[in-house]
Amino acid sequence: MASSSSCVGTLLPNHTQLFSQTKPSTKRRVRVSRAVRAESMTNVIEKLGIKIERNPPESKLTQLGVRQWPKWGCPPSKFPWTYEAKETCYLLEGKVKVTPSGANESVEIAAGDLVVFPKGMSCTWDVSLGVDKHYNFE
Known part of the structure; x- marks a missing residue:
């Protein structure tokens, strides 16, 4: 995904915002990002x-x-x-x-x-x- 910002924000159902780097530097961030994508498909x-x-x-x-x-x-x-x-x-x-x-x-x-x-x-x-x-x- 092309972006001029180094972070991507995702609004979760409980109205909190989760930020992750566009190029995750740790496995934890990759898992969080995948979890957010899976939840957003629901x-x-x-x-x-x-x-x-x-x-x-x-x-x-x-x-x-x-x-x-x-x-x-x-x-x-x-x-x-x-x-x-x-x-x-x-x-x-x-x-x-x-x-x-x-x-x-x-x-x-x-x-x-x-x-x-x-x-x-x-x-x-x-x-x-x-x-x-x-x-x-x-």
Whole structure:
């Protein structure tokens, strides 16, 4: 990467800034730089109170124990739902538009998404492509 500065700054999710030299002089700086690049490739968004991580790494799914969670599925349909507890789910298949009650817009989730719904959220699920997911309530 060409730069007139000797340092490159990266804003991390907790809003702290990490600086490393463009030409790392130690192995530690190289590892930090690679870790920052890997984290920046993770696509996490929060919209209307719903957190979505697109295509999380398998290591994260393993760490959470996702493959051991129960599974749930449904065909294309539309229905209301209220979360009595916080739910984290990982969509194996499907495509859904989730519209929180009182919202004028929806959140789209699909296969490969790791999603967190907050406790107490009421919403409507509009399933356009049948869902198969692992889920965990807290």
